[in-house]
Amino acid sequence: MNKYGTILIVDDNTAILTAMRYLLDSTFELILTTTQPDDILKLMAQQPIDLVVLDMNFTLGVNNGNEGLFWLRAIRKQHPETPVVLLTAYADVNLAVKGLKNGASDFITKPWDNDELIHKLKDVLDMKNEIVSLDEMEKEHIRRTIDHCHGNLTQAAELLGITRQTLYNKMKRL
Amino acid sequence: MNKYGTILIVDDNTAILTAMRYLLDSTFELILTTTQPDDILKLMAQQPIDLVVLDMNFTLGVNNGNEGLFWLRAIRKQHPETPVVLLTAYADVNLAVKGLKNGASDFITKPWDNDELIHKLKDVLDMKNEIVSLDEMEKEHIRRTIDHCHGNLTQAAELLGITRQTLYNKMKRL
DNA sequence: GGGCGAGTGTCTAAAATTTAGACGTTCTGC
DNA sequence: GCAGAACGTCTAAATTTTAGACACTCGCCC
Numbered sequence: 096m097n098k099y100g101t102i103l104i105v106d107d108n109t110a111i112l113t114a115m116r117y118l119l120d121s122t123f124e125l126i127l128t129t130t131q132p133d134d135i136l137k138l139m140a141q142q143p144i145d146l147v148v149l150d151m152n153f154t155l156g157v158n159n160g161n162e163g164l165f166w167l168r169a170i171r172k173q174h175p176e177t178p179v180v181l182l183t184a185y186a187d188v189n190l191a192v193k194g195l196k197n198g199a200s201d202f203i204t205k206p207w208d209n210d211e212l213i214h215k216l217k218d219v220l221d222m223k224n225e226i227v228s229l230d231e232m233e234k235e236h237i238r239r240t241i242d243h244c245h246g247n248l249t250q251a252a253e254l255l256g257i258t259r260q261t262l263y264n265k266m267k268r269l
Numbered sequence: 270m271n272k273y274g275t276i277l278i279v280d281d282n283t284a285i286l287t288a289m290r291y292l293l294d295s296t297f298e299l300i301l302t303t304t305q306p307d308d309i310l311k312l313m314a315q316q317p318i319d320l321v322v323l324d325m326n327f328t329l330g331v332n333n334g335n336e337g338l339f340w341l342r343a344i345r346k347q348h349p350e351t352p353v354v355l356l357t358a359y360a361d362v363n364l365a366v367k368g369l370k371n372g373a374s375d376f377i378t379k380p381w382d383n384d385e386l387i388h389k390l391k392d393v394l395d396m397k398n399e400i401v402s403l404d405e406m407e408k409e410h411i412r413r414t415i416d417h418c419h420g421n422l423t424q425a426a427e428l429l430g431i432t433r434q435t436l437y438n439k440m441k442r443l
Numbered sequence: 444g445g446g447c448g449a450g451t452g453t454c455t456a457a458a459a460t461t462t463a464g465a466c467g468t469t470c471t472g473c
Numbered sequence: 474g475c476a477g478a479a480c481g482t483c484t485a486a487a488t489t490t491t492a493g494a495c496a497c498t499c500g501c502c503c
Contacts, residue, residue, distance in 0.1 A: 143419065176416040191362045193377045195369045226417055228430030231409045232410045233403060240400050242350045245317070249450055256402030261490055263452080423479055435461055437481080 099220055100145035101125040105132055105166070106182065107153045111205075115148070118209055122216070132166045144177060146220055151183040151190065156199075160190040163236055164197060171198045178219045182207075234269040237262070273394055274319035275299040279306055279340070281327045285379075289322070292383055304317055306340045318351060320394055322377075325357040325364065334364040338371055345372045352393045356381075373425070386433065408443040411436070 100122045104115045106252060112128040119126055125130065127138055138144065146168060152161030155210060170179055177199035191202045200219040203212055227235075239254065244251040252262040276297045278289050286302040293300055301312055306327060312318065321344060325337030335353060344353055352374035357364065365376045374393045376385055401409075411429065418425040427434040 119416060121313055127427065176413060188362055188365045188376060188378050190367045192369065195366065204362055226414050226428045227406060228428070232406065233317060236403065236406045243400055244459075254400045254402070256404055258491060259451085260453090260492095264489070421479075432462060433480085434463095434482090438460070 099123050099217065101127065101143065103131055103135065103138060103144045104148045105135055106150040111150070118212070122213055132162070133231065135166060135170060139170070139174055139177070144218060147177060147179045149179055149181055150179055151194070160187065160194070165191060167194065167197050167199055180216060180219060192242045193197045230269065233265065237265060237269070273297050273391065275301065275317065276320045276322065277301045277309065277312060277318045278304070278322045279303055280324040289364055293387070296387055303314070306336070309340060309344060311381055313344070313348055313351070320390060321351060321353045323353055323355055325368070334361065338367060341368065341371050341373055354390065354393060356437065407439065411439060411443070412419070
């Protein structure tokens with residue numbers, strides 16, 4: 096099978112890394128692991144990485160997930176298209192919400208269910224392939240904007256940065 | 270102040286509704302509440318609603334949040350632009366993730382912190398007002414697509430549904 | 444009721460963009 | 474080292490966008 100490209104797993108616990116490596120061996124072409132979050136950007140610069148699995152807590156005794164969030168943001172800043180799945184031992188809803196709002200693709204809690212983990216990772220990578228045409232994107236954005244302006248086309252056109260006539264045009268076409 | 274429009278709060282516990290009403294009185298122009306999720310779409314059809322706060326569990330003893338997810342999807346199907354904030358007593362990360370993936374704007378756990386609750390609701394509504402110009406949206410989508418195609422402009426142009434020359438044009442301009 | 448500002452729908456002519464197609468060059472995988 | 478793919482550039486025709494103008498309809502306030 097080996098169809099899911101390269102995955103990078105970041106966790107300060109080497110036992111976790113080993114377990115992940117064993118579990119995902121048959122699903123990914125190449126598995127990279129590191130205990131050092133500082134390595135992430137370096138590794139990503141060296142080769143294309145399709146998916147990052149990132150632990151949320153690195154500093155022993157500090158478990159608010161801030162360090163994970165920090166690295167999440169760093170990854171997304173450099174590679175906005177690379178999906179990041181967060182991993183944490185602590186079932187903290189607020190942290191999960193923060194993570195997803197910062198662009199994480201999914202959230203997995205330790206201990207994980209093997210099948211569910213693989214399923215989630217596959218889902219994330221399958222999802223990534225949805226690129227829509229510029230027209231569709233435009234149509235959707237226009238619909239949203241008009242809705243936002245409660246149907247006021249003049250205002251919508253201004254927000255969109257186009258003339259009212261152009262908005263009429265596009266509405267007729269799309 | 271009263272600048273944050275109409276809010277609809279849905280929870281089967283009337284004590285919660287009363288507390289919310291009291292808490293949010295000075296923040297919203299109009300506060301609607303109901304214990305019946307069936308009423309949601311009816312109320313939303315009758316008047317414009319700017320924000321929905323939705324409890325996740327209605328059937329006593331069933332706490333997997335499925336009912337909340339069901340109504341969340343129903344709301345978003347009819348009113349994709351209306352933000353929905355989920356409310357739950359159970360700090361369930363998986364449920365939060367599911368909720369946010371189904372389009373919820375945020376997630377609040379009971380018992381809540383009053384200031385944090387108001388802050389989150391305001392954030393959600395402030396967020397909604399960010400409409401970007403068509404050009405910016407286009408630029409962003411083009412950047413994403415090119416990234417997705419690993420820099421292959423021919424493929425990116427095809428995915429975007431425009432000619433390669435047009436893509437060059439747009440890249441030069443944006 | 445009259446005035447008024449805002450939004451609508453429509454039009455024109457000029458300016459700008461997009462298109463299909465072609466061309467030679469460069470990159471890349473095998 | 475070759476073939477196919479991608480690149481960068483060009484043209485001329487088709488289409489779209491623009492600014493500006495016009496008459497019309499609302500809702501609102503005096």
